[in-house]
Amino acid sequence: QKEVEQNSGPLSVPEGAIASLNCTYSDRGSQSFFWYRQYSGKSPELIMFIYSNGDKEDGRFTAQLNKASQYVSLLIRDSQPSDSATYLCAVKGNTGFQKLVFGTGTRLLVSP
């Protein structure tokens, strides 16, 4: 079982719709959760991070965390064609020096 799992996609949504990206993780002790966006041929770019259960909003982006169910999601409202990219979920534990564990990413396609 992979430690961090994401559906590879592609997830296709029309412009203006809400895109919902999901991520599940296996380490119940995980404490920090990060979403990165990666355009084709580019490096990962941090979008949001969340530490506590519930929702965290930043502009058109909302991260949702449910530790009991071990999943974290990213909602993108009013999706734009420029949001088309691969979205990487990354998870970090809470003891000692913890490394990020990345999922393989979900490819999002937003059509005009």
Added chain:
Amino acid sequence: NAGVTQTPKFQVLKTGQSMTLQCAQDMNHNSMYWYRQDPGMGLRLIYYSASEGTTDKGEVPNGYNVSRLNKREFSLRLESAAPSQTSVYFCASSLDRGGSNQPQHFGDGTRLSIL
């Protein structure tokens, strides 16, 4: 503010050649990392340096060595390149020494081909 700078951006090597990938950050971060990214495999950690003067193996360290030259610089060396090391290499840095929740920030990557 340059952030994390990697050199070179592209490189082609022959099997058996050696080379060093350079990484420097100007954010006064304590921790630095080297990843490789292959299709379908996601980002895999090669080596990391939790703080200046320390380095540790990640998930896929075989065939690589690293040096934390100072707080700013963290280099990755391939002693005898193999075709299996063809990949995109990313350097990243974060503020934390450990046990905290600081995100990692990535450089632009080095695209390496081994023939």
